[in-house]
Amino acid sequence: MATEAPARAQTWNPDSYGTHARFVADLAGAVLEWLDAQPGERILDLGCGDGVITEALARSGVHMVGVDSSADMIEAARARGVDARVMDGEALTFDREFDAVFSNAALHWMTRPEAVVQGVARALKPGGRFVAEFGGHTNVAAIITAMRAVGLRRGGDVSLAGPWFFPTPDEYRALLERNGFEVKRIGLFGRPTPLKTGMAAWLKVFRKPFFDQFGAEADAAVAEVEELLAPSLRDQSGNWTADYMRIRVEARLAR
Numbered sequence: 001m002a003t004e005a006p007a008r009a010q011t012w013n014p015d016s017y018g019t020h021a022r023f024v025a026d027l028a029g030a031v032l033e034w035l036d037a038q039p040g041e042r043i044l045d046l047g048c049g050d051g052v053i054t055e056a057l058a059r060s061g062v063h064m065v066g067v068d069s070s071a072d073m074i075e076a077a078r079a080r081g082v083d084a085r086v087m088d089g090e091a092l093t094f095d096r097e098f099d100a101v102f103s104n105a106a107l108h109w110m111t112r113p114e115a116v117v118q119g120v121a122r123a124l125k126p127g128g129r130f131v132a133e134f135g136g137h138t139n140v141a142a143i144i145t146a147m148r149a150v151g152l153r154r155g156g157d158v159s160l161a162g163p164w165f166f167p168t169p170d171e172y173r174a175l176l177e178r179n180g181f182e183v184k185r186i187g188l189f190g191r192p193t194p195l196k197t198g199m200a201a202w203l204k205v206f207r208k209p210f211f212d213q214f215g216a217e218a219d220a221a222v223a224e225v226e227e228l229l230a231p232s233l234r235d236q237s238g239n240w241t242a243d244y245m246r247i248r249v250e251a252r253l254a255r
Contacts (some may be wrong), residue, residue, distance in 0.1 A: 005255040031133035037062045047106020051077025092119030100129045107134035110162040126255040136188045136247030139166040146228040160210040181251040195240040
């Protein structure tokens with residue numbers, strides 16, 4: 001996950017994440033199919049969060065290691081029995097250890113993508129594969145635009161509305177190829193995502209630093225963002241959907 005100034009760093013609460021963001025793991029089926037993990041393989045889960053997917057893969061006979069920059073998330077993963085370690089995804093320390101590196105919904109938090117890809121390349125055995133899904137170009141574009149509008153109205157730091165790395169497939173393919181990977185397949189996929197606990201909960205989980213800057217007015221700022229988004233992302237029954245776009249990739253490291 002991205003490194004930010006301490007006062008504005010994204011923080012993670014495993015309980016809140018499990019309640020409001022469990023869809024992140026629940027919707028990982030397609031990228032897991034691309035991974036096609038085999039019993040006996042040693043696989044790194046980069047940005048493992050609370051370890052739900054890591055644990056599931058380990059139960060299937062895969063030797064899993066999970067890393068995440070959040071100590072709280074790593075503690076939750078370890079409670080599941082996962083070999084989980086606190087580590088910066090932009091400074092991986094592994095050396096030719098893994099048959100595959102897997103990542104789901106984490107790479108967009110790492111805003112030095114070249115450092116990430118170089119670390120993945122070092123972590124893989126020759127010929128190892130890298131399979132990932134994360135936010136792609138135009139991901140949550142409406143949500144970011146609404147936050148920026150509220151930030152401008154309130155005189156806030158609008159850069160906190162969208163701190164992510166959301167590349168196009170061409171951009172990410174070029175990044176991988178110049179770091180020794182052969183891209184087997186890559187694509188950008190629209191995935192409108194129902195928010196069972198609502199938009200306000202999503203905003204407070206995923207963009208807490210943006211709203212924290214408004215202090216006692218944080219909840220009012222959340223309500224203003226919701227008001228702007230309602231015409232496009234809330235249906236007539238009051239159900240919210242996030243405008244997700246995902247990039248999914250499978251690449252092989254040269255032998």
